Amino acid sequence: VEVIRQVSRWDTTVLVRGESGTGKELIANAIHHHSPRAGAAFVKFNCAALPDTLLESELFGHEKGAFTGAAKSGKPGMFELAHKGTLLLDEIGELPLPMQAKLLQVLDGHPFHRVGGTKPITVDVRVIAATNKPLADMAASGQFREDLFYRLRVLTVEIPPLRERPDDIPVLAMHFLQEIIKKSGLQKNFDPQVLNCFLTYRWPGNVRELRALVQSL
Secondary structure (H helix, E strand, C coil): CHHHHHHHHCCCCEEEECCCCCCHHHHHHHHHHCCCCCCCCEEEEECCCCCHHHHHHHHHCECCCCCCCCCCCCECCHHHHCCCCEEEEECHHHCCHHHHHHHHHHHCCCCECCECCCCCECCCCEEEEEECCCHHHHHHCCCCCHHHHHHHCCEEEECCCHHHCCCHHHHHHHHHHHHHHHHHCCCCCCCHHHHHHHHHCCCCCHHHHHHHHHHHC
C-alpha cells in the first residue's frame, strides 16, 4: 500500500506484476485515484481480448470507412478516451510485437494516426501496464521487445500471491461474506475449521478464487 502511494505521486509509466487473480486491476485503479489525474478518465483495455486485426483500431481509433465494419462516423481509440487520465493495458504480455513497436512510439511522446487517418494525434496519458507473465524472460528470448520492457518498468509494483500473505485470507474471506450478507440478507458465518482450511490451501487462483469460493459456499 505504501508503494502504491509513492508510485501514485509520479506521473510516469507503471508496471504492475502479479499472478492471475491477485487484483492487478484494483491496484491500477488505486494508483489512478491517488494520483493528480484522479479527476480524469480511468480507461481499461485487455490486450488479450481481441484478435490482432482489431487491436490497432481499438487502441488508436479509426476513421470512417477505414475497414469493413468500421463505425460510419469513425471512432476514437483507448488512448484518445484516456486523454488527461490513465490507461490500464492489462495482459500487456499478450500484445503482438508489431503493436509493441507502435505502443513504444506513443509512450515516447510521438503522435499516432487513427487507422485510415492522416491527422497526427498527440495525447497526454499515463499508462499502467499489468501482467502475470515473466516479461524479463520474454524480452530475453525475443517474445517481448526489450526497449518496451525497459520503458514500462520505470516504476514497478509487485503483488504477492495470496499464499504468501496468509494474514489477509480471513480478512478477505469475511469481507466477501459480508458483501453476500448485505445483498442477500442471509446470516452466515465461517466455522473456525473452515478458516483453518483456507489458511493451509495454496490458492492458485488467488483473491479471485477466494471470492468465488465464498460465493459458492
